[in-house]
Amino acid sequence: MKSPFRSDESKPRSSLQRVFREVARSGETSPPELARLLGLELSTVNAKLRMLVQKGMVQSPGGRERVTMNASFGYVVGIDLGGSHIHYALADFRGETLCESDEKIRPEAGPAKLIRQTHTGIRTLLAGLPRHGRLRAVAIGVPSPVTPKLGVVTWANNLPGWKDVHLKGELASTGAALLGASATSSLSPWVQG
Numbered sequence: 001m002k003s004p005f006r007s008d009e010s011k012p013r014s015s016l017q018r019v020f021r022e023v024a025r026s027g028e029t030s031p032p033e034l035a036r037l038l039g040l041e042l043s044t045v046n047a048k049l050r051m052l053v054q055k056g057m058v059q060s061p062g063g064r065e066r067v068t069m070n071a072s073f074g075y076v077v078g079i080d081l082g083g084s085h086i087h088y089a090l091a092d093f094r095g096e097t098l099c100e101s102d103e104k105i106r107p108e109a110g111p112a113k114l115i116r117q118t119h120t121g122i123r124t125l126l127a128g129l130p131r132h133g134r135l136r137a138v139a140i141g142v143p144s145p146v147t148p149k150l151g152v153v154t155w156a157n158n159l160p161g162w163k164d165v166h167l168k169g170e171l172a173s174t175g176a177a178l179l180g181a182s183a184t185s186s187l188s189p190w191v192q193g
Contacts (some may be wrong), residue, residue, distance in 0.1 A: 015038070015040055015044055015045075015048055016048045016051060016052070018038050018040070019034055019038065019040075019045060019048040019049060019052065020048075020052060020057065020058070022034055022037060022038060023049075023052070023058055023067055023068065023069060024069055024095070027068065027069075027094075027095075028066050028067070028068040029066065029067060029068075030065050030066050030067070031045045031046050031049060031065070031067070034049075034067075049067055053067075056070055056073050057069065057070055057073050057093070058070055068094065069093050069094040069095070070093060070094070071092040071093050071094035071096065072092070072093070073093040073136065074092075074093050074134045074135060074136035074137075075090055075091065075092060075093070075098070075126070075129065075134070075135050075136060076090075076091050076092075076093065076135075076136055076137040076138070076139070077089070077090050077091075077122055077125060077126075077135065077137070077138045077139070077174075078091070078138075078139050078140075078141075079118060079121070079122075079138065079139070079140040079141070080140075080141045081105075081114070081118070081140060081141065081142045081143070081159075082105075082143060083107055083143060083158035083159060084104065084105065084107070085102055085103060085104055085105060086102070086103045086105055086114075086117065086118060086121060087100070087101075087102050088100060088101045088102075088103075088121050088122070088125055090125040090126070090129075093136065098129075099125060099128075101121070101124070101125065103117065103121060105117065107158065107159045107160055108160050110160065110161040111159070111161050111162050111165045111170075114159070115165075115167075115170045115171075118140075118171070119171075119173070119174070122135070122138065122174055135174060138171055138174055140167065140171070142156060142159075142162075142167065143156050143157075143158055143159065144156035144157075144159070144162060146167075150166065150168060151166065151167050151168020151169070151171075152164060152165065152166050152167065152168070153165040153167050
């Protein structure tokens with residue numbers, strides 16, 4: 001799936017990315033409010049919103065002049081991988097947390113086992129969901145510096161063996177876009193808690 005926004009925060013965002021992020025940030029807004037906040041022409045905002053509505057990411061409930069994220073577009077998973085546990089949070093596309101879970105880990109088991117455990121944790125979260133949406137994104141926080149574009153964990157001193165682990169590649173099989181592997185606990189713009 002192509003991501004509607006760049007993960008590299010140092011590059012300027014397109015107007016489509018900016019509109020998407022502002023709708024996600026605000027929860028519910030109007031095209032005139034978006035134009036004012038983003039410094040864009042109203043016609044540009046309306047064109048970008050039409051694109052987002054066509055993709056199913058944004059909706060205009062009841063045909064009103066307000067727009068919001070489309071919760072049924074899919075799901076996002078946020079993961080906090082710590083030195084002694086993994087915390088999972090599943091949210092709809094609007095950011096409503098649907099469920100959370102924690103698991104103990106054995107860091108000495110190494111990256112391969114912890115990555116398998118992470119895959120299993122994601123599948124467990126998704127198992128009880130209705131089939132109307134799909135997993136759209138996974139974001140993971142790890143206790144290590146991470147190469148942003150590549151999603152490579154450079155070195156996690158409290159996770160033995162976690163040196164130059166290509167986490168983005170390892171999680172690609174989830175079928176979702178990897179929003180980021182980060183050295184912070186900020187998992188994603190949607191998973192709040």
